[in-house]
Amino acid sequence: MANLEDVPTTDLFSEVLRRMKCATKPDKRLILVGPPGSGKGTQSPIIKDEYCLCHLATGDMLRAAVAAKTPLGIKAKEAMEKGELVSDDLVVGIIDDALKKPSCQKGFILDGFPRTVVQAQKLDEMLKNRGVKVDKVLNFAVDDRILEERITGRWIHPSSGRSYHTKFAPPKVPGVDDATGEPLIQRKDDTAEVLKSRLEAFHKQTEPVIDYYTKKGVVANLPAEKSPKEVTVEVQKVLSS
Ligand code: AP5
Numbered sequence: 001m002a003n004l005e006d007v008p009t010t011d012l013f014s015e016v017l018r019r020m021k022c023a024t025k026p027d028k029r030l031i032l033v034g035p036p037g038s039g040k041g042t043q044s045p046i047i048k049d050e051y052c053l054c055h056l057a058t059g060d061m062l063r064a065a066v067a068a069k070t071p072l073g074i075k076a077k078e079a080m081e082k083g084e085l086v087s088d089d090l091v092v093g094i095i096d097d098a099l100k101k102p103s104c105q106k107g108f109i110l111d112g113f114p115r116t117v118v119q120a121q122k123l124d125e126m127l128k129n130r131g132v133k134v135d136k137v138l139n140f141a142v143d144d145r146i147l148e149e150r151i152t153g154r155w156i157h158p159s160s161g162r163s164y165h166t167k168f169a170p171p172k173v174p175g176v177d178d179a180t181g182e183p184l185i186q187r188k189d190d191t192a193e194v195l196k197s198r199l200e201a202f203h204k205q206t207e208p209v210i211d212y213y214t215k216k217g218v219v220a221n222l223p224a225e226k227s228p229k230e231v232t233v234e235v236q237k238v239l240s241s
Pocket residue numbers: 034035036037038039040041042043058059060062079080081083084085086087088091111112113114115119150151153154155163164165168169189198224225226227228229231
């Protein structure tokens with residue numbers, strides 16, 4: 001742990017203020033589900049800040065493991081590059097570990113997990129052991145036809161995960177992160193070709209997850225074709241009801 005004496009007073013003060021604000025917020029356990037490019041990663045940081053939740057994105061975690069060439073990353077790389085899902089056991093393991101983090105104490109946003117019914121059942125078991133359950137599943141509903149433009153125009157700042165779009169959310173300077181000035185990159189799987197496999201995996205393996213949670217009465221459908229700001233308003237309506 002960092003020595004608190006070395007932390008600048010302004011940082012300490014803003015962390016105290018953040019924790020005071022968080023203490024007034026209700027706990028929430030959320031799942032974001034939707035096809036590639038539906039806006040899950042765009043809305044997650046906004047929900048995270050509003051409700052003081054941890055944001056667990058299995059895609060980001062797996063990409064970090066691939067970049068670091070860990071045993072997990074080596075196993076996941078091939079499936080990810082082809083737009084296929086990695087095995088249930090690998091992702092269930094990383095979520096089980098991540099949920100133990102202190103930042104998940106007030107709840108979580110699961111972004112990209114569960115993606116199969118088996119993963120949903122395993123998550124139920126994990127949560128049951130912790131005496132909690134999923135509050136809401138936000139279903140980012142959007143027509144496949146608009147996703148290619150969103151996916152092929154996306155640019156990422158790898159170290160922060162900040163995401164831009166050449167048309168819908170352009171950086172101030174093309175190709176450069178607004179906050180750090182570092183270069184942006186495109187994901188290897190963000191091509192029209194790989195998108196086809198990702199969409200196929202979504203329809204075959206992930207849509208049944210929406211049915212699974214519909215039966216439990218926790219699904220809220222969001223019109224994800226709207227602009228990012230309009231989607232944020234819809235998310236806020238669902239989460240405050
Ligand atoms: P993952 O990283 O989870 O990718 P994904 O689900 O395909 O989702 P994306 O990150 O592409 O889309 P998003 O909905 O977050 O869109 P965003 O907000 O960025 O998974 C990658 C791979 O990892 C998988 O293929 C699989 O191999 C593996 N994997 C991950 N989890 C797994 C699991 N549980 N089990 C097995 N394998 C797993 O938006 C996209 C773009 O559109 C951005 O540029 C944004 O600026 C723009 N945009 C966003 N909202 C709007 C809007 N409303 N209007 C206009 N533009 C918008």
